[in-house]
Structures are given as structure tokens and as C-alpha cells.
Amino acid sequence: MKTLLLPLSGDPHKALLTLRESHPEAREIETLARDELERLWVGARLRSVRRKAPDLFVIATERLTWQQGRDLLLLFGALAGARKSIIVDAHGGICEEARAETLLRAPARLAREAVLSATAIIGARRQLQRLEREAARCCLFETAEASVELPRSIDRKGACPGETDGAMSAPRVLYLRTMPGAATQVGGAATHTVGVINALIGCGARLFVLSNDPIPGLDPTRLALEVIEPEPYGLTRALFDLRNALLFTRRAPDRLKGATFDLIYQRYSRFNWTGVEVSLRTGRPLFLEYNGSEVWIGRHWDRTGLRDLLARCERLNLAAAARIFVVSEVEKRNLVRAGLPEEKIIVNPNGVDVQTFRPGVGGDRARAELGIDPDEILVGFTGTFGPWHGVTTLAEAIASVPREARIRFLLIGTGRLRGEVERRVREAGASDRVMFVGPVPHEHVPRLLDACEILVSPHVPLADGSEFFGSPTKLFEYMAMGKAIIASRLGQIAEALTDGETALLVPPGDVRALREAILELARAPELRARLGAAARRVAIERHTWEENARRILRAYFDLMRSSAESGGEERSCVMNALGDWSEPNGAAT
Template identity: 40%
Template sequence: MPEPRAAVLLLVRDPAEAERALPRILPGRSLRLIRREEVRHLAPLRLVSRLRSLRVDELVMLVDDLDMHESLWKLEALGAMPTAPRRYLLDLSGRRLILSASRFVARDLPAWGAGVLLAGLALARTTARVRWLLGAPRRAPRSASGKRIIYLRSDLGAGIAAGGSVAHTAGVVAGLQAAGADVGFISSDRLRLFDPRRHSVDLAPPGRLCNFNRETQGLAYSFRFERQARIVLARRPADLLYQRFDAFNHAGIVLSRETRAPLVLEFNGSEVWIEDHWGRPFRFRTIFAGLEKAHLRHADLIVVVSAPLEEYLLGRGVERDRILVLENAVDPERYRPDLPIGPVRRRLGLDGRTVIGFIGTFGRWHGAKVLARAALRVAGERPNVRFLFVGDGVERPEAEAILAGASRREAAVFTGLVPQEEGPVHLAAMDVLVSPHVPNSDGSRFFGSPTKLFEYMATGRGIVASRLEQIGEVLEHERTALLVPPADETALAAAILRLVDDRDLSARLGASARRRVLERHTWEAHGRRLLDRLRDLGLIRWN
């Protein structure tokens, strides 16, 4: 009997990882894989027509997590259309939701109705909660004598396998633990890079009813997360709460007020500003601006990664003694120069090549397009050079198009996302590491502290980077890196060529950068500085 033919729509963050998982979750099928970018431009009826034309036995819509997908209703509506004899949603854990026209009428439409009511209730409750928090006086926390820190991880980013946020969370926790803290989690999903034998992890999974868009989904989940976290904390109290700022979630403020445990807020930027400039402005912008203001009002200590973010908080009325600037850092045992590079180079066809590398999530601020244009110049002068772009994101297609449009696509390898665990060996496989960050488009100060910067330094390779805010402060031109004006592809190409041609200079810069990062920028030092400030403020009493 022939294998059934299945068309798989890859609606996941990491298509490469999903492809590796397919033999496990969809065995015994002949698969036709369709990436999101192949159909993103199609109108609904054209999409239905395209899927019907495949004449497959099954249409599978693969998502990271059925409970976290922000537009589940759109996929349920698509599944009601007669595109294939069998249609269903599937997530990477293997959970399946059968779809059909009859199920759409009997199951999905009533669920939508209930979800609309719950979403409206969540908006009303959040509006009232924001009004209360902005009017309530700050409460005095008790000083923590115990060492139990609970990290509240409330974001709905299922499927995030790599990137600065993954590295940062792992690093912060490792630094705190090295300094003597006992760190546990209350989390929306399972964590990468964490050994469950060393950290308690209590899951607070979301529901599906409000999955119309990420705003109502996130606001409704905040109350659910708060309820589930309250149960966990009643069973095992926390001495201190730590929360990475989540624009949708206000559970940390409420739980801190209820338990009088000090609240440390990690603030990596205003989500309202980020969506206004790099994404889609919030539909309920007033609510999110109010939630941000409430967090800044009630947190006992706010940790930021850069001086521009400190300046932003001061401008919002936050007292200076409640702000701690801690730039990002690195684990120099994971990122180091002596990792085995042969397997990665062979697999990617890079043996015998000089490899110029970049790793990142291809955000608007990462400068991937600038690097692609510089690559055209370098490849034209040094045919043996290959560029290795590791990661995925919004600017990856544009960077690839720049190279393809100039008939230089063979000069670069784009790996897509790789798991965070594999990041160090990919960096070690590169000869020159590039950090081509660009300024903010509105002229405001660049407020980032790129984790890749410190990972590059620990890897001990020659670095070319933009002379931009903290990047130009951490790196020293001609001593630990070559610095170039941001967004200047000509200067970037010239600096890359200089390190390609002068291996001794590249080696000296790399060795000096690694020494500098060991002296100043490890996660252990990061954890000690955070706990020292908490002691200075009287928020903890243990040594």
C-alpha cells in the first residue's frame, strides 16, 4: 500500500528543527514541505486553491505549540476548507487537532464566541488593574534572608530555540547560582539550556480560547499565569522574585505586593517603542503604555543592559538608586577558541575557505543587509572567502536577495536557526566575526547590549564591529577589534579584507578580546554585581 501523501505547512519559528522532528511526529508519509514565505503573499482564496492543487491525502499545519499560537482561529478557518481529505493542526510535541467543516461549526465557532467574551473581560480587567497599580502607593518589601529566587518567565514565545533572550536568561541564572542563590522557575513553557536536576521548573501553560491575536492572548494569560504562580508560591514561597519585562504580563507586580518579596525587573527596552518603530503598533496602546509605567513604578530594582536605557528610565521618573546597569556577558567555558570545528565546516562545505561569520536573529538593528552588501565587495576581491550567516529573522530574505541579485549567492551560506547549544561551535568555525549593527531609524540612541558581542570576544577570533554606543565602549579599536562607522558597507568591507589578509593581526585582536571578556564580562561577575546591589539596598540580607 503506498504511503499517504501529506502537505506540511511549516508555521514554526525554526523550520530546520521542525524538519528534523517530522519523522518522529509524522511517520510513514511522503511529505511535501511548504514554508511560510512561499504562501505568505497569497490571498485566502488563492491559498485554498494552491493547497487543493497539491492533491495530497493530508494537509498538516505544523505550529510550535497549539496553546501558544496567536492566530489559531485563522488556521481553524483554513482547515474548514476542502483542501485535502484529511486536515489537522499539529504541534512539535505531537498534539493534533482534527479540522473539518462540521467541526468548525460545532466546535470552533462556539469556542470563538467564548473567546471573544473572555478577551473582552481580560481587556476590562487589565484596564482596571492598570488604573489601580498607577494609583497605589509603592509598598515596602521585606528584606530577604533566604536564597530562594523565583524567575517568572511569562512570555508566550514557544519554539524560541536560540537568540539573545535565550542566552541572557541562561546566563543570568547561572551567574546568580554561582553567587550562591537557589533559582527556580515559574514558566509558560519548558526551558532550553537548563538542567531540571539543578532548577525547579513549575509550568503555567496558557489556554487557547483567547488566541485571536497576541494582545488579547497575552493580557488574558497574565491573569492565568498569576493564578497558577500564586498556587506554586503558596506551596514553596520565594524570597525574591525576578521577572524579565513582559509587556503583557503584570503578575510579578501583584505577587510581589501580596508576598512582600522584593521584585527585580529586567528591562530590555520599551515594547511600546519597539512595536511603534520595528513592528506593528499595539492596537490597545494605552493599556500597554500603562502596564509599562506600572512596572517601572513598583519594581524594587530595575536592571538594564545599557546607559541609554538608564537614561530612558530616568526620563520616566525612576529614581537613580532603583536602576542598575549591567551589560550582557558570556560563559567563557561554552564559548572558547579550541572547540572542534571540522564537522561544522565539512557539513556546510567550508573546508579550505576563509569564513566570515555573523550570528543573530536578523532584527532591523542587526545590520544583516549592510553585511550582505559588504560581502559583495569582499567576495569580488577574495574568491576563497565565504560568508556564514547563522540564524533567521525578518531581514534574512532581504540579505539573501542582495547576494542573489548580484549573482553572488554562492559566496554565502545561510544556516537558518541553529539550537542555542550549537552556537559556540558555529562561531568557532568562523575566522572573522562581524557585528554590523545599525543606528535606530528615528535617531534615538541605540540601547542594546548584544549578547553576540561578548560571545564573539570569548571565541577568540578577529572581530569587525560597528562603533555604536556600548559596542564601541566594550571593544577597543586596534586592540580588541576593528571598529567601523555603522551602516558603512565600504568601511565594513575594508576592515574585513584587512583581517582576511593579516592573519597575525586577527589572531592578536581575538586573543586580546578573550582576555578582556574574562576580566570584565562573565555571567559570574554579572551575578555578583546584581546581588551586591540588592544588599546595598537592603533587599537581601544573606552573604
């Protein structure tokens, strides 16, 4: 039975295991490259798939409940001629329909989706108007420009024991994470969330976490966690995000009744203003973790719709926040240029848990399991196969490494460009030297990195010419591992690393320079040891999650001290009856 597999997110190999258990007849499986398919218009995509005459059309996703446009995906498979369309996730979830059933149910489904989408848009505009008025009355809305489009940043921690400020103790923190979708369980965003939360707890803060997905890596005995599950409706990513943002804001009051907190900390995500609502209702300050402009992403990377609403949401969050945390000086400059006051923007780079990421955590055993010979050099990469990670540059460098060099490559992660990387490696005849292990749980990453002699971070400039804003989490994890690093001389990467002292820095996008650096380190064990030891020392001294958390808590203490000096009164905050909060959001039912 001919099967076409379209990996959208998550680990396609895990999804395939679920598929084979439920459909053992699916033996002839051809994988479609997502990036190649997305280059085509809808009609051309359909014709391209129809020509392959599939019996089964299978979509692999991270989690079924996060997948927007499920009805459209099923319909696409049916129109492409597949006898059955199947959506399968990396956690054993599966949704399938026969072609006739999909075609029969499509009109009613699409009509329902259209009504839900239109209602969500109307409800969002109404809520934004109300919040903009309320924020303006609270003197929160006077600094941000009317339209914000910022070059973005990607992917943060208070006073640790012994650092309490006078009579102040570490605050009770409401942590909001409101972004369901691929890469929220693994990757830099997930690492950042867990790193910040655990470090805040370690610094004495008490955490109440409200999330719309489970968060692996947290100890449930050390915090309170409530999950508001998303609903899989929305024909486009923008409509899915908008509707679930409204649902999250509407359902939050019930989950927060009786919760007591001093500070709201929200990881900013598109179309969500829950933190603004809570701050306005309780008088508690909103600290916004701002990892870059979703408007910029929507224009240059994801081609997001509803950008007018997205811009208003972004402007509202930035204006209502008492403090904004960014990961780089570049991002701070972007916000200042957009009209935000410099004094409320704090640069707080990413960090690393240096006890988890350290030398000698199982690398020898991992090498044996991977089949790496003792005389082979293993070069590792971990991260999202996205447009700014330089994975195509890495693929070209791999293809140009001489076969006699006895070098192999371990690539950890997945993403939009993984199919392109695999294609380039295959066409160069280098597939036998490259291991693609897909996304792995974060707790398994250290032993894989420990198996490597060299770690690479080949980031490239942003395609539109914007200044590189990123603070790659993997960079600090590499440093903590005590391994030799090759990285691009770009933005904060070149500030965190010193060429020849803690890493070898190469021009971004330069395939030849990357290859030569790999070959140089492969031949020089003493240089690898010296660079790795120096990098780990710097990671311990400057780049821990604890230091990240201290900046957050220092900002809180400074804000409270400033408020007290100016005569501000501290309001009690117990979330109980907030009936008027969700009233305007009847749309999101």
C-alpha cells in the same frame, strides 16, 4: 500535491521533517516569505495565496501552544482554497483540519475567542485599577509618569563565594519568566535567562524559578522549577499575551505555596504584573529586569494592540520595582527622562560564559561537517534576523564579495527577515557561498563559532531615530571565542570594543565598509589572531555572567542595609494561603 509553507517562527526545516513524516505526499513545497506577506493588507494576502492554488497550506511555528491566532490561521488557509490547513512546530507537534471542517467550525470558534478576549480585557482593567491603588498606598507609585513610551532595549547576575557581605548570606530568589513565544528557547533572551540563573546559583543564591515554558540549559538538581503552560487562545498577539499573563498571575499562588524567598526577580514582559502582585502580598522587594519599553516595540516593531493597557502595565512594573536593571546607559537615560528616580536604576550589561564560549571547542570537526576547505575563510553570524541586527546590510555585503576571495558565510538563527536575506543572496548568485543553518540549541553554538575565522555583528540604527539601546549577547560570545570581530560603531557595541585593538568597527549600515573589513581580515591571519586574543581577555575581565550576577546581589545587600538603617522591619515570606490574590481574575479561566 502543491504545498505552501509559511514559516512564522522556530526552525522551518524541523517542522518540514514532521510534515513529511505525516504527509509524504507533500512533495512540491513553495515557501512564502513572511515579511513580504505582512506588507499586504488581509484581502491582498488572501488573493496572493489563492492565486498559487495550494492543496496544503502549512504554517511552521516554534511551539503549538505558543502560537496565537491558531483559529484564524486555519481559517486563512481554508479561505485561500487549500484542501487542508496544517500548523506544525519544531518539536513534532501538529494540528491540521480539512477545509470543510474549518469553515463549519469557524463561527463558533470566533465567537468563543471574542468572549474570551473581551473577558480578559475587562479582567485586566479591573486588576490594574486594584494594583495601582495598592501600589499608591504603599508609596510605590509616585515617580512614574502617567504615560510611558520609551525607546527600548534588548535583552543579565550577587556576591560569589568569598564575597558575602558581613552576616548576610546570598538570598533566596524567586525568578519569574513570563513570556511564551518564539525566541524564548534559543537566541539572546534565552541565553540571558540561563546565564543569569546559573550565575546567581554559582554565587550562592538559592533559586525558585516560575516560568511559562521549559528553560533548556538549566540543571534541575540545582534549583526548583515550576512551569505554568500557556493556552493557545487569542486572535491577536496582544490578546494572547494578555490572557496568558492573567492566567500566569492567577495560577502562580498554587505553584508558590510553601516556597520561601527573600527577593523577587522578574524578566519584564508585556502585560504581566505577577512580580508586582507577589511583592505587594509578601513585602519582598521586586527587582525588575527591564530590557526595554514594550510600548515602544508595540508602536514601532510589532504594531501591538491594546497599547493603553500595555502602557499602564509598564508604568506599574517600573514604579513598583525596588530596583530596575537595564543593559545600557542609553536605557537608563530613557527611564530617567520618563520620571523614574536615577538611584533605583542599575546598568547591568549582558555577559558570557567564558568556559563554554572559548577557542578550541570543536571548530575543526564542525568545518569538516560543513564541507569547508582548509584554505577557505569562514565568516559567521548568529542572532535573530530582526530589524536592528543589520542582516540585510550583511546580505548586500555578501553579494558584493568577489567570488575569487575564497570566503564563505555561516548564518545561524532565524527571524522575520530571513526570507528577505535568502532572496537577496539568491538573486546575487551567491547562494553557494552561504549556509543558513537556522536556529540551533545554544550548546551547539560555540563549536559553530569556533569553525569561523571572522565573526560579524552588523547592527544598524533604530528606524525611528531613537538612540541605540542594545547590549547584544552575541557580541560578548564572539569576544569570548577569541575570533576576529567586525562590528558596527554603534551604542554599547562601540563601548565594549576598541577599533583596531579588539575588533574592526565600521559605520552602521555601510555595505562597502563591511565588505572591505571582511576582505581585510581574510587576508591578514596575524591581525585576526591579535584582535581575537585581545577581545577574549576583555571578555574574561569585564563581561562574564558572574559579574552580572554580582551587581544584582550587591544591589540586594545595599537595599537590605539601607532598609535596616532606616528602621525597616524584615518580614517573613512563606507563600501559603493567598486566596484574595486571584479573586479579581476570574476572567482568565
